[in-house]
Amino acid sequence: MRALAWHGKHDVRVDTVDDPGIVNPRDAIIKVTSTAICGSDLHLYDGYIPTMKAGDVLGHEFMGEVVEVGPGSTLQKGQRVVVPFTIACGNCFHCGKKQFSACDNGNPADNQDIAEKLYGQPMSGLFGYSHMTGGYSGGQAEYVRVPFSDVGPIIIPDGIEDEKVLFLSDILPTGWMAAENCDIEPGDTVAVWGCGPVGLFAIQSAFILGAERVIAIDHFPKRLELAAGFGAETINFEETKTSEALLEMTGGIGPDAVIDAVGLEAHGFFADNVIDQIKVSTFLGTDRTHAIRQAIIACRKGGRVSMPAVYGGFVDKFPLGAFMEKGLTLKTGQTHVQRYLAPLLAAIMEGKIDTTFLISHRMPLEKAPEGYKLFHDEQDQATKIILKPGMV
Incomplete structure (x- = not known):
């Protein structure tokens, strides 16, 4: 065959x-x-x-x-x-x-x-x-x-x-489980990093599961357009400072739940991402983890982090202090x-x-x-x- x-x-x-x-x-x-x-x-x-x-x-x-x-x-x-x-x-x-x-x-x-x-x-x-x-x-x-x-x-x-x-x-069950792992409550705002297939299904699923607002983050215009078609508000991270925009859009509180639908090959010219890229290219690291770092920092205190994105190995510069001090919950897995x-x-x-x-x-x-x-x-x-x- x-x-x-x-x-x-x-x-x-x-x-x-x-x-x-x-x-x-x-x-x-x-x-x-x-x-x-x-x-x-x-x-x-x-x-x-x-x-x-x-x-x-x-x-x-x-x-x-x-x-x-x-x-x-x-x-x-x-x-x-x-x-x-x-x-x-x-x-x-x-x-x-x-x-x-x-x-x-x-x-x-x-x-x-x-x-x-x-x-x-x-x-x-x-x-x-x-x-x-x-x-x-x-x-x-x-x-x-x-x-x-x-x-x-x-x-x-x-x-x-x-x-x-x-x-x-x-990808449909993966997007659904990503939204389900957010434990969405009435009135919640959910932010989704990555508007690829899983991210788009997570956006659609989050609305079905009761999210009041979904904020989609990416830099590809067509994908952001598809996200907006489901009613999501959008942030182009190449044009806007994502963390500042999320605080402004949520009255200084931050999203109730965040979804990392990007994974180990994060894009963007950010200091941590450039360092990750150098480490990967020199075999000193395996994953580029900018998206999950940013999602954790952006999430409100007491919020929920859902990570359907694929990661393969060990990472450093992980904001474990922020994760603990903010009292966040993480759900992930295949x-x-x-x-x-x-x-x-x-x-x-x-x-x-x-x-x-x-x-x-x-x-x-x-x-x-x-x-x-x-x-x-x-x-x-x-x-x-x-x-x-x-x-x-």
């Missing part, structure tokens, strides 16, 4: 690779009908995530048709499904608490040592996202093997086009996608949540390398790129 494979920093290629097969009884094989390039994929593209190997198949946002099932799968051939990017067994201690991204069994035993050395404990497996998270082949391919297919995928009713539900695989699939699918079908606004480009799978470069270099215009296997 054809699949997009990682070969190094800024080097991804569509290769011919072996077709997947049933390995365990609970497996299913999916013929991919739609897949997407995620902002998290750019961390792989830029070489920031460790334990990648040449030839690894990328992609964790995908859906398709069931073409083969193991005897332990609850799926049936011919069903259309969206597959969560997190791989969870459904039976362990954490799955019992619906903490699916902390599953003890989704990450194969021979890969768990890698994560234990970095993080103390292994996380769940993830599709197409390094051997630290299981070494699973991803969904930017014609076919993909789905472990624990009796737990993860959600069946999509006939008549609903892919593009309305594809983002259930990751998304427990399986927890949110059914209610979010219902919301889409009822017209309460729109997802298609985000799509800017549709491309054949064969042009995936061009799509990665476009998404990396033209982030103002390339808000979301859908890849279609078989599309000419």
